[in-house]
Amino acid sequence: MSSATYVEPPESGPEIALVGGDVTEGVVRVGDTVRRPVGFNASLVHALLRHLEMVGFEGAPRFLGIDAAGREVLTFVTGEVAGQPRPAWIADEGRLASVGRLVRAYDDAAAGFVLPDGVRPFMGLGEITVPPDMPPAPPYPVELVGHMDFTPDNIVFRDGEAVALIDFDMAKPVSRVDEVCNAMLSWAPLVDPVDADPLLQGVDVPRRCRILADAYGMTDTDRSRLVEVAVMRSRRAWFSMKQIAETQGGGWARMWQEGAGDEIKRQEAWLERNAAAIETALTAP
Known part of the structure; x- marks a missing residue:
C-alpha cells in the first residue's frame, strides 16, 4: 500500500455515497x-495511475x-456513466466507437x-492458487498492464x-487482444442474448465487434485471435469466478449465488455457436 498521506483541505465537504459496480x-x-x-491490487494501481499522470494521459x-x-x-x-438501469444510449454506435478509441489511448x-x-x-484473484482443472490461458505474450474491466459502470x-476510465482494481499484465476482448x-456484448441488457438484446453483435476493433485500430493478427481468446477466457472464467466467490465472499459470492x-456457461456456448460470424465481421476487408 502506498505510504503517501493525503492532506485534507480545511473545508472538504460532506461524504456523498457513490453507487454502481458489483x-x-x-x-x-x-x-x-x-x-x-x-x-x-492497490500497490500496482497506485503506481499505474502515477505513470498515467506522468505521461499526460487525461482519461484516468x-x-x-x-x-x-x-x-x-x-x-x-x-x-x-451507464449505471442501472442502463440508459438508452448504451446501444449507440457512436459511443461504442469512442470506447474503442479510449481503450486504445x-x-x-x-x-x-x-x-x-x-x-x-x-x-x-482466481489465479493466485490455480485450480488443477483450470483450462489454459491464451498463449499470447503480455504487452502491457491492462485495465481489464471495461464495464459500462467504469467508463465516463x-x-x-x-x-475516462475509472476503477483500476482488475489491472494486470495482458495482451492488447485481451483488452479489446474485455471491452467487447x-x-x-459477447454474451448469450438472454443475459444481455434488454437495450442490447437486439443489436448486431458481429457489427459492434467490428466497430470496436476498427476504432481501436486492431492489427490483422489480433483480429484473427479475438474469438479464440474470447472462448479461452470464457472457459477459464467459470473456474476463476467460483474460486473468487469461495475465497473472497462479499459481492463475488453474491454474484455467484445469483447465477x-x-x-458464463451460456456465454461459452454462445461464443462457440457464433464464432464464425464474429471472426468474419472482424476480418472482412
Missing part, C-alpha cells in the same frame, strides 16, 4: 475527490494519497509502464464521447 462498497465523493477502500483519475480513514483518495472525474499510455521493484504483477462519458464482453456461473 463488488466495491463504501465508495464516496468528498468535494472534488473520491474515497475508496484500499484494494487487493489521479491518485492523491491515503486519507486519515485509510482510504485511497482519487480525483473525481466529471461526466456520466489507455493501452498506448500504459505500454511504457514498468512495474516498480517489489510490486507483484496481479494475475487475477462527456458529450456522448468516452473520455460488455459493449458488443454468474450459469451465465
